[in-house]
Amino acid sequence: MAKLLLVAACALIDRDGKVLMARRPDGKDHAGLWEFPGGKLAEGETPEAALVRELREELAIDTEASCLAPAAFASEALGDFHLLMPLFVCRKWKGAPRPLEGQELRWVRREALTAMEMPPADRPLAAQLRDLL
Numbered sequence: 003m004a005k006l007l008l009v010a011a012c013a014l015i016d017r018d019g020k021v022l023m024a025r026r027p028d029g030k031d032h033a034g035l036w037e038f039p040g041g042k043l044a045e046g047e048t049p050e051a052a053l054v055r056e057l058r059e060e061l062a063i064d065t066e067a068s069c070l071a072p073a074a075f076a077s078e079a080l081g082d083f084h085l086l087m088p089l090f091v092c093r094k095w096k097g098a099p100r101p102l103e104g105q106e107l108r109w110v111r112r113e114a115l116t117a118m119e120m121p122p123a124d125r126p127l128a129a130q131l132r133d134l135l
């Protein structure tokens with residue numbers, strides 16, 4: 003059986019209802035595709051703690067677990083692994099997101115979300131998010 007890969011992802015929503023998407027840099031798997039900021043859970047970490055850490059590392063913003071609302075999840079084969087990825091929505095954070103890891107950032111209107119090129123696991127999430135917002 004494939005090993006579970008736990009990844010926490012976050013839809014940051016601004017005051018205009020736009021969603022922050024990040025483009026994976028060259029050299030990483032899924033390079034060039036648009037994804038939700040986030041990353042793998044470290045050993046013993048909760049999804050919320052992983053996201054608070056990843057958002058600081060990737061975007062230089064600060065948020066906290068109580069600002070992360072569960073919204074949807076993806077369950078999808080990913081190479082030798084099976085990806086299980088909860089998607090949280092966050093509307094409250096400190097700082098302005100900056101691309102600290104060479105990724106391109108874009109604020110996207112909810113109607114435009116599903117037109118972006120995304121990893122397979124993200125496509126149903128984008129549709130759910132569009133209908134949720």
Ligand SMILES: Nc1nc2c([nH]c(=O)n2[C@@H]2O[C@H](COP(=O)(O)OP(=O)(O)OP(=O)(O)O)[C@@H](O)[C@H]2O)c(=O)[nH]1
Nearest residue numbers: 009011031032037038039040041042043121122123124
């Ligand atoms: N962050 C994120 N990862 C996603 C999404 N969709 C998706 O398939 N993935 C996959 O989930 C995995 C997450 O790994 P990552 O590379 O972002 O995580 P990380 O920063 O902790 O890892 P690293 O230190 O190995 O670079 C990748 O294989 C990535 O392609 C998504 O929307 N957001």
